[in-house]
Amino acid sequence: MMRYDETEIIVRFQEVDEWGIAWHGHYIGWFEVGRMELLRKFDLLPRQFSAMGYIAPVVNLKCDFKEPALSGDHLVIRTTVLKPEKAALTFCFEIYRKEDQKLLAKGETTQVLMTTDGKLLYYIPNEIKDKIDSMIQYLNQP
Amino acid sequence: MRVEEIINDRDALNLFLKELIIRTLKLEGITPQDIEDDAPLFKEGLGLDSLDALELVVALEKNFKITIPDEHVGREAFASINALVTYVQRESKNQLNV
Numbered sequence: 001m002m003r004y005d006e007t008e009i010i011v012r013f014q015e016v017d018e019w020g021i022a023w024h025g026h027y028i029g030w031f032e033v034g035r036m037e038l039l040r041k042f043d044l045l046p047r048q049f050s051a052m053g054y055i056a057p058v059v060n061l062k063c064d065f066k067e068p069a070l071s072g073d074h075l076v077i078r079t080t081v082l083k084p085e086k087a088a089l090t091f092c093f094e095i096y097r098k099e100d101q102k103l104l105a106k107g108e109t110t111q112v113l114m115t116t117d118g119k120l121l122y123y124i125p126n127e128i129k130d131k132i133d134s135m136i137q138y139l140n141q142p
Numbered sequence: 143m144r145v146e147e148i149i150n151d152r153d154a155l156n157l158f159l160k161e162l163i164i165r166t167l168k169l170e171g172i173t174p175q176d177i178e179d180d181a182p183l184f185k186e187g188l189g190l191d192s193l194d195a196l197e198l199v200v201a202l203e204k205n206f207k208i209t210i211p212d213e214h215v216g217r218e219a220f221a222s223i224n225a226l227v228t229y230v231q232r233e234s235k236n237q238l239n240v
Contacts (some may be wrong), residue, residue, distance in 0.1 A: 059193055086196040112192050120192050120213045122199045 002139045004078035007037040008098065011073045021068035027105045028063065031093045034079035035109070038091075041138070042131045052127055056089060056111040063107035067097070074098040080139050084132065087124050088112050145206065149234045155227050166201040167194050183220045195220060208233040 009030060017023045039045050049056055069075060078094040088110050095105045113121040113128070124132065148154045160174035163183070167190065181187035184195070198220070199210050208230060210216050219229040 059191070086193075086200045088193060088196055110193065112196065120195065120216075122196065122210055122212055122216060 002080045002082075002136070003141070004080045004094065005034070005038045005041070005139065007034050007077050007079070009033055009075050009077065011069050011071050011075060013071050016071045021070060022073075024063075024065060027065070027069075027095060027107070028061065030075065030077050030095055031063075031079075031091070031107060031109060034077035034093055035091050037077075038079045038081070038135065042135045044128070044131050044135075049128075050116060052125075053116055054121070054125070054128065055114050055116055057114065058109050058111050059088075060110040061107070062109075063105055065105050067102050067104045069095070069097065069104050075104070081132070081135055083136055084124060087121050089132070149206070149231055152227055152231070155230060156223060159223060159226055159230065162201055162205060163188075163198065166197050177223060179224045180222045182222060183226070187222070190220075202230065206230055206234050207237050 011022055011026075015022050015026045036045065046055070074097070076096045076098050078096065080092050082090040082092065084090075090108055090110045092108045093106060094103060096103055113124060115121065143151070143154060148158050156179065157174055160177045163169070163177070164172055164174065169188075177188060184190045190198075195213075195216060199216070202208055202210065210219050210229075219226055
């Protein structure tokens with residue numbers, strides 16, 4: 001079982017809707033916070049992807065909402081990546097409220113790899129694969 | 143039939159590939175007869191997308207030990223079932239010497 005990388009945020013006042021709960025779209029942004037923190041550790045941030053000649057657009061997104069987050073809640077975003085079986089990267093996320101450890105949402109995103117001039121890659125280039133392998137190794141540590 | 147026999151029999155390969163596509167992509171409610179031999183597999187034809195292409199690349203590699211190296215070659219191979227049959231036959235001959 002892969003472990004999760006964790007990062008924390010606090011729900012801001014402007015992120016809740018008129019019912020006083022976090023607007024559903026923000027969870028996707030919070031997934032992004034978790035993913036960027038993980039990617040940063042392995043030099044795979046979007047600008048680093050671009051520098052290698054690639055982009056990784058999201059082609060699939062899922063999110064199950066379990067409990068509402070409220071303004072001021074301290075959230076823990078847990079992020080992991082699945083071992084790729086094809087030339088795509090799937091990140092899985094869980095968002096917990098830190099105070100009561102309640103699961104608020106879980107989801108996943110899938111990205112394909114393309115060259116910066118828009119060609120879909122059918123295989124993960126070695127320079128990216130090496131970094132993904134390191135990420136998986138890091139997430140497999142007990 | 144062995145894989146080598148399927149590869150040499152265009153009709154058998156046609157059916158095998160249709161079944162492989164349905165099974166790999168979990169296309170519910172679609173039978174091999176529903177897939178037209180000359181219709182595009184992507185977008186306006188069978189309606190497959192980029193993730194489906196990547197799944198098929200892996201499935202073809204597992205079943206026939208052939209690779210589709212990039213999207214340029216993929217456009218040719220995935221143009222239709224007939225095109226895919228031709229591609230698999232041609233590439234398999236290089237791999238298996240059948």
